[in-house]
Amino acid sequence: MTLLLRSGQGVLTLLLCLVALVRLPLLAPDAPFPFGMETTALILLLIAIGALVSFLPIGRLARVSVLLVTAHLAAWLLIGGISGNEGQARLSYFLLIAASWLLGWRCISELAEIKPSSRQFTMALRLLIPAIFGAWILILWEAITRGAGIPFILLPPPSAIWDRITGSLPILAADVRQTILKAVLFGYLVGCAAGFIVAILADRVAFLRRGLLPIGNLMSALPIIGVAPIMVMWFGFDWQSKAAVVIVMTFFPMLVNTVAGLGASGSIERDLMRSYASGYWQTLCKLRLPAAMPFIFNALKINSTLALIGAIVAEFFGTPIVGMGFRISTEIGRMNVDMVWAEIAVAALIGSVFYGVVALAERATTFWHPSNRGG
Amino acid sequence: MRNERLSSRIVPVLTIVAIIIAIWYLAAIWMNAPFQRDLDRRGNVTSTTMEFVGKTLSQPKPVVPAPHQVVQNVFENTFLRKVTSNRSLVYHSWVTLSSTLAGFAFGTALGVLIAVGIVHVKALDRSLMPWIIASQTVPILAIAPMVVVVLAAVNVTGLIPKALISTYLSFFPVAVGMVKGLRSPDLIHLDLMRTYNASTWQTFWKLRMPASMPFLFTSMKVAVAASLVGAIVAELPTGAAAGIGSKLLAGSYYSQTIDMWAALIAGSLLAAMLVTIVGIGGRVVDRRMGVQAT
Numbered sequence: 001m002t003l004l005l006r007s008g009q010g011v012l013t014l015l016l017c018l019v020a021l022v023r024l025p026l027l028a029p030d031a032p033f034p035f036g037m038e039t040t041a042l043i044l045l046l047i048a049i050g051a052l053v054s055f056l057p058i059g060r061l062a063r064v065s066v067l068l069v070t071a072h073l074a075a076w077l078l079i080g081g082i083s084g085n086e087g088q089a090r091l092s093y094f095l096l097i098a099a100s101w102l103l104g105w106r107c108i109s110e111l112a113e114i115k116p117s118s119r120q121f122t123m124a125l126r127l128l129i130p131a132i133f134g135a136w137i138l139i140l141w142e143a144i145t146r147g148a149g150i151p152f153i154l155l156p157p158p159s160a161i162w163d164r165i166t167g168s169l170p171i172l173a174a175d176v177r178q179t180i181l182k183a184v185l186f187g188y189l190v191g192c193a194a195g196f197i198v199a200i201l202a203d204r205v206a207f208l209r210r211g212l213l214p215i216g217n218l219m220s221a222l223p224i225i226g227v228a229p230i231m232v233m234w235f236g237f238d239w240q241s242k243a244a245v246v247i248v249m250t251f252f253p254m255l256v257n258t259v260a261g262l263g264a265s266g267s268i269e270r271d272l273m274r275s276y277a278s279g280y281w282q283t284l285c286k287l288r289l290p291a292a293m294p295f296i297f298n299a300l301k302i303n304s305t306l307a308l309i310g311a312i313v314a315e316f317f318g319t320p321i322v323g324m325g326f327r328i329s330t331e332i333g334r335m336n337v338d339m340v341w342a343e344i345a346v347a348a349l350i351g352s353v354f355y356g357v358v359a360l361a362e363r364a365t366t367f368w369h370p371s372n373r374g375g
Numbered sequence: 376m377r378n379e380r381l382s383s384r385i386v387p388v389l390t391i392v393a394i395i396i397a398i399w400y401l402a403a404i405w406m407n408a409p410f411q412r413d414l415d416r417r418g419n420v421t422s423t424t425m426e427f428v429g430k431t432l433s434q435p436k437p438v439v440p441a442p443h444q445v446v447q448n449v450f451e452n453t454f455l456r457k458v459t460s461n462r463s464l465v466y467h468s469w470v471t472l473s474s475t476l477a478g479f480a481f482g483t484a485l486g487v488l489i490a491v492g493i494v495h496v497k498a499l500d501r502s503l504m505p506w507i508i509a510s511q512t513v514p515i516l517a518i519a520p521m522v523v524v525v526l527a528a529v530n531v532t533g534l535i536p537k538a539l540i541s542t543y544l545s546f547f548p549v550a551v552g553m554v555k556g557l558r559s560p561d562l563i564h565l566d567l568m569r570t571y572n573a574s575t576w577q578t579f580w581k582l583r584m585p586a587s588m589p590f591l592f593t594s595m596k597v598a599v600a601a602s603l604v605g606a607i608v609a610e611l612p613t614g615a616a617a618g619i620g621s622k623l624l625a626g627s628y629y630s631q632t633i634d635m636w637a638a639l640i641a642g643s644l645l646a647a648m649l650v651t652i653v654g655i656g657g658r659v660v661d662r663r664m665g666v667q668a669t
Contacts, residue, residue: 111498112498130505151529153529207390210387221646225607225608230632230635234438305511308514313516313611317624332521332524337521351514
């Protein structure tokens with residue numbers, strides 16, 4: 001009994017395997033390329049081995065490696081066998097997918113229990129666990145959309161999206177150049193700089209601060225994205241109007257956060273600066289701005305996402321015939337859903353890279369902050 | 376004392392608002408002037424400066440509508456029209472509000488569920504949390520039109536697609552806030568629960584849940600604003616018949632600038648209202664739990 005309890009997923013996996021064995025074959029009888037006897041047996045064998053190994057007391061690393069290999073090999077074979085047979089999968093197919101997913105889940109749980117000994121190992125684990133999880137989202141997505149024959153329009157499988165990305169690189173590059181390199185970057189830099197300068201001004205003039213801060217707080221809750229059509233009307237269809245939307249959207253988070261950050265330095269430190277007879281600007285540069293850095297970077301991170309959203313949504317209101325938002329809205333109209341997903345994948349990648357760059361810059365500038373020390 | 380605080384807070388805000396309105400008027404005169412000058416030249420009208428300024432502030436389709444025009448439009452379309460009328464702002468706001476609230480409710484529930492899972496299952500914490508954070512670096516709003524159009528293709532229309540987008544936008548702040556909140560009890564309190572031999576379930580209801588309430592309401596404020604944005608953007612692509620987003624789009628198609636600004640104001644009022652309501656709810660819960668007002 002204790003042996004069974006050791007791996008709930010293992011028990012469940014074996015049960016699923018049994019049911020799948022009874023309900024063979026994997027595909028409908030009239031499928032053009034049915035699974036061969038050997039392949040089916042191999043898949044079942046792999047899953048069974050994985051499930052059985054999860055009970056064995058052979059050391060965690062060994063178990064994890066066996067699980068890692070068996071679960072993903074089985075999933076790979078299952079997905080490989082579906083090509084040409086879209087929509088023909090039967091219950092047993094999905095049971096086996098679920099079984100291999102359970103093994104993957106078991107693998108993640110085992111990994112999460114590991115107490116890493118060295119720092120590199122910690123980093124590797126921190127990357128590996130989410131990577132396996134993400135891979136399984138893609139595997140399930142691929143297997144279910146293709147196995148069940150879900151209409152292409154509703155949800156294209158990841159492989160089709162990947163094909164589309166590699167097949168239309170020039171178009172994607174042109175869209176990125178228009179939307180990201182022109183509108184987003186310009187708007188982001190100007191918006192953040194403007195917010196920062198106004199925050200310094202507000203810091204100098206107490207009256208301004210007391211007046212601007214409530215308004216800034218209110219504005220950051222409002223649907224500012226709604227100014228997009230107005231900006232398009234003022235500044236025309238090209239990237240300038242998108243940059244204007246981005247400026248308006250990024251201004252207020254920067255303002256509010258910088259003002260909050262400038263108040264973050266302790267009074268003892270400020271008194272110390274005063275006892276050194278340092279002036280306003282010296283105190284600002286040497287004490288208060290460094291102390292405000294975590295807040296400023298927080299705003300920069302928030303803004304990195306807002307800027308992308310602002311530029312893409314603003315393109316829905318009118319644009320020259322290039323740009324990510326334009327591509328999304330027109331390809332939707334033509335029901336080329338894979339192109340839309342390709343644009344979204346690119347946007348996601350750029351968003352993550354953008355965020356990552358800001359986060360790295362934060363690491364470099366605020367290395368002294370408790371949240372960055374000692375890893 | 377109280378009076379003094381009031382004046383030191385209210386006066387600066389009012390001054391800034393007054394300055395903004397003054398700049399707005401100047402911008403309206405300056406931006407509308409070229410068109411008005413053109414109009415006058417064609418009609419062979421010569422007008423004094425004051426008349427000219429008056430005319431720039433009362434164009435039917437100005438580049439920048441003057442504040443009083445917008446206020447008048449909002450007032451007319453809010454109070455003077457039947458609520459069921461297609462031009463009534465109340466009607467459009469209601470359409471947007473309903474999908475916002477539906478999405479917000481789903482999003483909050485989903486966010487709390489995910490947070491509970493993350494706090495209690497270690498594997499979820501390690502594997503799901505990085506993806507939740509990564510999902511926020513993705514311009515989610517970009518998929519709003521796709522979700523709406525795709526769901527319309529399989530005959531799911533109306534409230535649900537819009538609510539889905541609101542859900543997606545609002546679950547994140549709640550999930551992150553609740554994870555922080557559910558982990559906020561001190562080790563000492565958790566140990567106390569253990570000495571009482573409390574089950575995980577009891578610890579959750581009697582310690583973690585109450586401790587997370589302030590975090591929940593703070594993140595709900597962010598979430599409700601986000602789900603309103605989601606609902607508005609979701610109304611853009613469909614040529615949706617109703618809602619603040621469709622009003623914005625229609626305004627931009629037909630250059631009805633005043634309508635556009637009015638829709639924007641309506642959206643802002645809605646946002647301010649929703650955030651205030653959540654804030655009041657948070658304060659009521661706080662008081663019920665015995666937090667002293669400071």
